[in-house]
Amino acid sequence: MDTAALQETPLHDVHAALGARMIDxxxxxxxxxxxxxxxxxRTVRNACGLFDxxxxxxxxxxxxxxxxxxxxxATNFCAKIPVGAIRYALFCLENGNPIDDVLLYRxxxxxxxxxxxxxxxxxxxxxQEHAExxxxxxxxxxxxxxxxxxxxQHSEAILQRVVEDCDLSELKYYRYTWGTLCGIPxxxxxxxxxxxxxxxxxxxxxxxxxQVWDSLLTHGADLGLKPIGLGARDTLRxxxxxxxxxxxxxxxxxxxxxxxxxxxxFAEEKGDWLGREALLAVKADPKKQLIGITxxxxxxxxxxxxxxxxxxxxxxxVSGSVSPTIETNIGTAYVTLGNEEVGTELELDINGKRQAxxxxxxxxxxxxxx
Amino acid sequence: MRPDDRKYTKAHEWVLLDGDVALFGIxxxxxxxxxxxxxxxLVYCDLPEEGRTLEAGETFGEIESVKAVADLNAxxxxxxxxxxxxxxxxxxxLSTDPYKKxxxxxxxxxxxxxxxxxxxxxxxxxxxxxxx
Numbered sequence: 217m218d219t220a221a222l223q224e225t226p227l228h229d230v231h232a233a234l235g236a237r238m239i240d241x242x243x244x245x246x247x248x249x250x251x252x253x254x255x256x257x258r259t260v261r262n263a264c265g266l267f268d269x270x271x272x273x274x275x276x277x278x279x280x281x282x283x284x285x286x287x288x289x290a291t292n293f294c295a296k297i298p299v300g301a302i303r304y305a306l307f308c309l310e311n312g313n314p315i316d317d318v319l320l321y322r323x324x325x326x327x328x329x330x331x332x333x334x335x336x337x338x339x340x341x342x343x344q345e346h347a348e349x350x351x352x353x354x355x356x357x358x359x360x361x362x363x364x365x366x367x368x369q370h371s372e373a374i375l376q377r378v379v380e381d382c383d384l385s386e387l388k389y390y391r392y393t394w395g396t397l398c399g400i401p402x403x404x405x406x407x408x409x410x411x412x413x414x415x416x417x418x419x420x421x422x423x424x425x426x427q428v429w430d431s432l433l434t435h436g437a438d439l440g441l442k443p444i445g446l447g448a449r450d451t452l453r454x455x456x457x458x459x460x461x462x463x464x465x466x467x468x469x470x471x472x473x474x475x476x477x478x479x480x481x482f483a484e485e486k487g488d489w490l491g492r493e494a495l496l497a498v499k500a501d502p503k504k505q506l507i508g509i510t511x512x513x514x515x516x517x518x519x520x521x522x523x524x525x526x527x528x529x530x531x532x533x534v535s536g537s538v539s540p541t542i543e544t545n546i547g548t549a550y551v552t553l554g555n556e557e558v559g560t561e562l563e564l565d566i567n568g569k570r571q572a573x574x575x576x577x578x579x580x581x582x583x584x585x586x
Numbered sequence: 587m588r589p590d591d592r593k594y595t596k597a598h599e600w601v602l603l604d605g606d607v608a609l610f611g612i613x614x615x616x617x618x619x620x621x622x623x624x625x626x627x628l629v630y631c632d633l634p635e636e637g638r639t640l641e642a643g644e645t646f647g648e649i650e651s652v653k654a655v656a657d658l659n660a661x662x663x664x665x666x667x668x669x670x671x672x673x674x675x676x677x678x679x680l681s682t683d684p685y686k687k688x689x690x691x692x693x694x695x696x697x698x699x700x701x702x703x704x705x706x707x708x709x710x711x712x713x714x715x716x717x718x
Contacts, residue, residue, distance in 0.1 A: 237622045252624035253652050447653050514630040516650060538629060538652050545629075567648070569632075 445539025
């Protein structure tokens with residue numbers, strides 16, 4: 217692999233020293249696994265995991281029109297997000313299809329946004345284009361702020377050991393606060409994640425990344441904290457029913473049919489926004505629906521496999537994985553309406569061979585629905 | 587050093603001539619690429635039907651790990667005589683013994699020429715280059 221052209225996070229050499237298997241992920245040289253992927257999934261479900269998310273994009277929209285800009289380009293209603301709260305949203309084009317899905321951190325006047333690594337440049341250009349004539353600035357902070365995630369039931373206990381001056385038990389899900397982390401003042405700490413477990417994401421200066429990483433691993437060792445790669449992260453998010461750009465959503469797949477309506481606000485007060493009209497039309501007359509599938513067969517559903525109901529082709533897989541949590545192979549797929557009911561028996565076409573699968577409730581895993 | 591009684595392909599298969607038959611398998615490097623040393627990460631191996639005629643380079647099966655699927659390609663042409671059914675239920679054989687117990691397919695070769703394939707030493711150098 218020619219890795220010379222790939223970008224590296226501040227923790228790149230730490231992963232190499234830990235013996236991680238590194239891959240090209242959206243132009244970044246990232247750890248896909250430190251040990252067996254399925255063990256890493258179990259570690260996060262049963263204890264706690266630490267993730268390097270340095271590759272993700274981090275924007276700060278500042279100025280009097282910051283919220284106005286976000287309400288023009290994002291699907292959620294930024295003006296209505298309470299200060300200190302976080303919401304999921306998508307950046308859609310006029311055709312209703314997304315160029316990315318993001319998290320919006322609402323500040324008093326400004327908005328902090330976390331975007332996917334692979335879409336960063338496109339997002340930035342998109343925001344800057346629509347900011348023209350507005351009194352706000354789009355600042356790419358991706359290289360000034362690094363990002364780590366701590367995920368799993370022991371996250372709060374472990375993080376509290378290195379955080380002064382804020383009581384993490386008072387920080388609610390999808391809220392953020394500011395605290396002193398490993399002696400670093402004013403660190404943004406949010407109760408968010410992409411695994412379906414309780415957990416936190418922290419935004420730190422890149423010069424402190426190694427210190428914070430090592431300190432967390434040291435302080436969490438007795439509670440089973442381990443570094444977790446992007447391979448397990450993908451399985452964790454799929455088990456938890458969370459979309460991944462490039463799979464459940466992309467330039468050809470709108471968020472309504474993907475089941476992401478919770479991140480879309482059509483309220484009149486929000487005013488017009490990019491993709492609103494197109495998404496209203498999809499909402500009124502959807503053609504397909506994202507479903508979950510499970511299969512007892514040995515093959516793992518993979519993006520691109522076709523789905524059949526009898527002799528009729530009814531859809532296609534967009535994500536798949538072995539699921540150590542529910543102990544079967546799982547996937548997400550789009551099917552034409554009429555085939556989405558839970559329990560519907562379908563067949564995967566894997567290079568001409570059929571394997572039975574069944575429509576399963578989403579999400580596959582919920583920590584609150586035991 | 588990998589066994590020098592056989593030849594290797596750039597797609598990380600091996601072929602061993604044994605009298606009138608030939609055996610195919612995949613190398614430890616291929617297994618490592620698929621499962622990173624974690625044999626539990628292998629989930630599936632699809633092998634061809636007996637009697638099937640394979641052209642050199644033709645895909646005869648697939649091997650799948652938790653995160654990837656790889657084609658299995660015939661190093662030389664011939665007719666499939668037998669497949670190693672033990673593998674399908676015990677994929678860990680591929681991790682523990684890819685060159686003996688981990689054989690995948692036994693064929694009757696069209697001819698016994700292994701021209702164009704790599705020796706163990708050449709494969710060693712090829713893999714070292716790739717891993718770099």
